């Protein structure tokens with residue numbers, strides 16, 4: 001039963017065992033895990049928007065696709081079938097929504113419910129969650145025993161656009177990819193895409209199919225690696241074996257390949273640089289200025305390595321449909337963009353693929369027993385909980401592999417933790433960092449602009465397990481499955497003898 005009332009009216013406040021925030025890939029995965037691993041738990045999924053799917057519903061720009069393979073981006077409990085490894089955004093959205101329907105999780109989503117505050121009370125062993133309803137304007141309050149945020153990592157209401165001088169002078173159209181809509185016409189137009197990250201390299205070849213010309217304008221280059229959109233080994237295995245056998249082999253193959261590329265980049269950056277350059281030399285026209293346009297100043301994987309399927313970006317460059325310009329913007333003009341070098345790029349449409357605005361935990365204001373939680377003062381336990389914050393976890397993916405690998409590991413572990421608490425009659429589980437644990441590592445170790453701009457708002461990590469989640473799915477999975485749930489750094493508190501009637505002991 002839904003309740004809407006003034007914040008002071010707590011009599012009829014609805015209580016659930018677990019409150020999941022966000023109905024994207026992670027929130028729907030969390031719902032499926034709760035359904036199957038904790039069938040007795042009541043739960044609801046609160047979603048700020050009017051639709052599920054998160055990223056895969058929000059982003060509508062031409063060519064939107066995965067840039068990690070679907071065998072690892074899919075949920076392990078609902079294998080991706082077929083040989084197509086890189087697929088378009090609508091296919092991912094359909095997969096996420098189909099999964100929600102198959103597990104009855106779609107029924108659990110409450111749309112237009114934005115969580116603004118969550119306050120933990122040790123007196124009551126529960127969270128009180130304040131929600132704003134975007135559709136009715138009402139304020140709603142709910143309580144829960146466990147809070148699981150699946151809110152992604154960036155703001156939905158705005159992207160990041162630097163303060164470009166003279167931007168107001170431009171007579172054509174300017175759009176940020178986050179807000180692309182069907183009304184934006186690019187056919188036959190001269191398009192400039194500003195940026196060199198994953199979004200830019202996805203957009204550019206897609207726009208080039210019908211634009212008059214596309215210029216990718218970058219201040220500095222990124223490393224780009226082409227991978228086959230169709231996974232030949234997956235094709236072979238799915239034809240030869242039943243999917244229950246083929247899928248884990250393909251999944252683990254892809255996990256290990258991604259890990260090997262990451263490790264090689266970290267340990268032998270010079271070798272990796274040479275390798276990436278050789279691959280590009282083969283794909284780009286003879287004599288192409290790779291040094292200027294495709295040789296970043298940083299080492300591979302200091303920032304995200306951009307993947308393109310089947311050389312699409314390089315093919316578009318070879319065909320003359322795309323030019324890459326590496327320069328700085330002096331000012332926007334009426335006709336386009338004037339560059340530091342003195343060159344002017346004329347444009348009808350400018351796409352600012354300049355990044356996301358990162359934000360931790362959906363901007364939810366957390367407090368514990370009346371004290372606001374200062375996120376940068378907390379330490380991350382196993383990449384999923386915060387020191388000193390009881391009964392709360394967050395689903396976060398990897399930066400070097402498919403997001404789902406990390407998010408699902410967390411959701412599965414939360415379910416194990418809930419089962420453990422129930423079996424022992426615990427009402428509260430709080431990670432406590434031992435004295436002397438030093439917050440020495442950032443939440444995520446990338447030097448990308450979007451990371452640097454926001455990382456100070458995020459919690460921190462220490463130099464060692466369990467306060468450091470390494471970017472290594474295989475190792476983390478082993479550690480989480482094998483480690484005792486009674487981890488000495490987790491403080492478990494028993495439910496009080498005088499429980500409120502009708503309330504579960506350990507939610």
Ligand SMILES: Cc1cc2nc3c(=O)[nH]c(=O)nc-3n(C[C@H](O)[C@H](O)[C@H](O)COP(=O)(O)OP(=O)(O)OC[C@H]3O[C@@H](n4cnc5c(N)ncnc54)[C@H](O)[C@@H]3O)c2cc1C
Pocket residue numbers: 021022023024025026027046047048049052053054055056059065066067068073113114115116150151152153154156199361362363364395397401402403404407
């Ligand atoms: C263009 C683009 C391409 C990407 N490609 C890949 C890829 O190929 N592979 C990969 O692994 N990752 C990729 N990512 C990362 C991507 O975000 C993840 O794949 C994944 O979709 C994250 O899912 P999520 O559910 O954790 O977060 P999101 O998809 O961001 O969903 C979060 C949901 O929470 C809701 N929410 C947020 N705050 C609140 C609140 N306070 N109250 C209520 N609801 C709230 C949001 O409305 C949203 O629906 C890509 C990201 C982008 C932007």
